[in-house]
Amino acid sequence: MLRDGEVFEDDHLPDPIVGRNRHMNEVTDALAPIEDGFRAENCFLFGPSGVGKTTVAKAAVRELRREVLDVPYAYVNCWRDYTRNGVLDQVARGLLNAAIPPSPSTSRLIDLIKSNLHGPGVVILDEADQIRGTEVLYDLHEIRGLSWIGIANREVDLFADLDDRITSRISIAYRVRFDTYGDDTITEILSRRAREGLGPNAVTEDVLARIARLSEGDARQAVTTLRVAVQMAGREGLSGIPARLVDDAVDGAKHEVRQKTISKLNTHQRALYEVLVEEDKLIQKELYARYEEAHDDPVTLRYLRESHLPKLEHYNLIEVEWDKGTKRYSLVGSDHSGSSPEEH
Ligand SMILES: Nc1ncnc2c1ncn2[C@@H]1O[C@H](COP(=O)(O)OP(=O)(O)OP(=O)(O)O)[C@@H](O)[C@H]1O
Ligand SMILES: [Mg+2]
Numbered sequence: 001m002l003r004d005g006e007v008f009e010d011d012h013l014p015d016p017i018v019g020r021n022r023h024m025n026e027v028t029d030a031l032a033p034i035e036d037g038f039r040a041e042n043c044f045l046f047g048p049s050g051v052g053k054t055t056v057a058k059a060a061v062r063e064l065r066r067e068v069l070d071v072p073y074a075y076v077n078c079w080r081d082y083t084r085n086g087v088l089d090q091v092a093r094g095l096l097n098a099a100i101p102p103s104p105s106t107s108r109l110i111d112l113i114k115s116n117l118h119g120p121g122v123v124i125l126d127e128a129d130q131i132r133g134t135e136v137l138y139d140l141h142e143i144r145g146l147s148w149i150g151i152a153n154r155e156v157d158l159f160a161d162l163d164d165r166i167t168s169r170i171s172i173a174y175r176v177r178f179d180t181y182g183d184d185t186i187t188e189i190l191s192r193r194a195r196e197g198l199g200p201n202a203v204t205e206d207v208l209a210r211i212a213r214l215s216e217g218d219a220r221q222a223v224t225t226l227r228v229a230v231q232m233a234g235r236e237g238l239s240g241i242p243a244r245l246v247d248d249a250v251d252g253a254k255h256e257v258r259q260k261t262i263s264k265l266n267t268h269q270r271a272l273y274e275v276l277v278e279e280d281k282l283i284q285k286e287l288y289a290r291y292e293e294a295h296d297d298p299v300t301l302r303y304l305r306e307s308h309l310p311k312l313e314h315y316n317l318i319e320v321e322w323d324k325g326t327k328r329y330s331l332v333g334s335d336h337s338g339s340s341p342e343e344h
Helices: 021-036 053-067 084-095 106-116 135-141 155-159 164-169 183-197 205-214 219-235 243-264 267-278 284-294 301-314
Strands: 043-046 073-077 121-126 146-152 174-177 318-323 326-331
Touching: 021 043, 021 053, 021 146, 021 174, 043 053, 053 073, 053 121, 053 146, 073 084, 084 106, 084 121, 084 135, 135 146, 183 205, 183 219, 205 219, 205 243, 219 243, 267 284, 267 301, 267 318, 267 326, 284 301, 284 326, 301 318
Parallel strands: 043 146, 043 174, 073 121, 121 146
Antiparallel strands: 318 326
């Protein structure tokens, strides 16, 4: 049944992008000055998980590079590379053909980029809310010709640390908000994947519509469900996906998406997660005290509150409830939290 597994991979970039014309247009408008040799406008994409932010940013750059061949471009996953030096290192490696020495200092990296970038270039700062400190945004701003597309879950997360003086210098002309997809758009996204990746008659529109409905506007969940359903049907020796497999495929996909997210957690987020595996329903002070014991180099409570806890919440790993004016934290879907929406 599976003809091309690549179309179900996480980093598969579909062509064309379905149901995001307005978003695509806004990002391509921001990038348009590059076609005339100028620096683009910075832009900033935000919205919930699985709604196409990373996809739209990459597709807009792909479109630009079809118009203006070889515009220097770097993609930085700031969840993985979150320090000033780490971000600049990825920027330099992406943008430049020049050799990058091992473990370069931050100032060396900035010099390298400045002296080797001749004309406009663009950087995608994905998961930009995970960047530690904001100097790197200045650094990028000081590099002539360079503009960025920042991606975060909530607008406040990126700007929490920036004071107004800084925000006005790092002008962000375009802010593009993403909402969850409607069921019809998800069905269309799935239908294209099925056409590209599966044999004929592998899945009916009804089954796709059902997967879409159960994915609650999250395209990652939907695409993963389709792939899991293909595997389940394959194990039964079937050449198509029967409707009866959908519910189990949804649960399997939720589990898979969650495991993948857990594997991406940084040490602070992992320590928090593990504290909550041990004991649930902690108030912020208790959670912080346990985390501080568990981590060798703990961040401040404020930083935890602004950067790490929202990330865990955004990816639906933890949930927060208010209890007499205090927040209590639990794991989503853990045995400890009793009933969880996603296990039912
Ligand atoms: N409009 C679309 N057309 C086709 N596929 C899409 C579309 N939007 C999202 N997808 C697919 O859904 C998955 C998730 O999309 P994407 O990674 O862009 O989400 P995101 O908004 O960046 O989520 P997160 O905040 O979790 O990083 C990807 O596999 C992507 O290919
Ligand atoms: Mg993303």
